[in-house]
Amino acid sequence: MEASKKPVLYSYFRSSCSWRVRIALALKGIAYDQAPVNLVKDGGQQLSPEFFSVNPMRQVPALKIDGVTLSQSLAIIEYLEETRPNPRILPQDPKKRAQVRIISDVIASGIQPLQNLSILQQVGDKKLEWAQLCISGGFKALEQILQETSGRYCVGDEVSMADLCLVPQVYNAERYKVDLAPYPTLRRINKALLELEEFQTSHPSRQPDTPPELRA
């Protein structure tokens, strides 16, 4: 009986897209099992024929839940919001919902895909400069947007899907040595979010597949 099976999240400890969904599951108090997918080992486990039948885009995250398999982190999060609406992670007002989606899409379409693993592998030698270019361009825009929309968090004072996208992208920025000095609003919000338990338990340093040398 499918209702008694826990959801299964295909995840990689350091995948920012997977982290977004881990935060959402934590915020909504949804217990789940993790099926780690190592993006580097064995030539990339996401490239196996078995994983193609889980997600033909050959990416994490993917979530088995309610008898279906979902992919694309924001589509997963919107599904969780619609089926487990409490606590909410999208505001009720359509204009505020749009703000949350704009910020989320700036990150999920405008920044992350340009600096994900498969693209960096194509870029080769100049990968650090490329990642820095992609991220800083997007963060410059985000800083402007967040100055208008933010309260304690990205949009007002409640945690939203935008915050779930922000923290993992800042983690990537730090990993690629992006100078964050020009983005004070972004830094303030990121710091406030990292104090929340759900952003800590879902952190890359605390996952079942975190390598020992990176474990918190």
Added chain:
Amino acid sequence: MCAALVKPVLYSYFRSSCSWRVRIALALKGIAYDQAPVNLVKDGGQQLSPEFFSVNPMRQVPALKIDGVTLSQSLAIIEYLEETRPNPRILPQDPKKRAQVRIISDVIASGIQPLQNLSILQQVGDKKLEWAQLCISGGFKALEQILQETSGRYCVGDEVSMADLCLVPQVYNAERYKVDLAPYPTLRRINKALLELEEFQTSHPSRQPDTPPELRA
């Protein structure tokens, strides 16, 4: 002046696939609007001007001035239109079907288009055709699998949805970059069916105020 009396303004480029998604949505929902063309190539790229930065700090089209606010990011715009002008609907009511629509939309809007948009191709330089073909065919291979499960007449069942708004412009890009579409029969079938609809024709890149004469339908 009362915001309700001012027509929405869409910042758009005739050949921008992301702008085309929103043009289709506005057409489907019968929303009259004005276009403010932004030429992505002329003048070094009009989207890079300081004036346009205050419209959209991501320096991209589309952006939509509506209801006293300025929205960016095509899918965020479309979801806003859906929530505020719910008829006709372009997202199903069932959450699992809505998820299918969003998955297909995001595969295109996050997984394919950003990797082959103008600014990235400019960075890639010489190998831009091969790069574009690689990005698009990888995503289309996945889409073909997904669509075999989800499609009826259109991407998800038999009703036009946000997924269809994303598909047609991406196929247009694929044809522009000479991607071989033979391996994707489901995708081709759906694209063909959608292009028969008036809203996908009136919004077509060949029919826009800023379409160059040599590309005009």
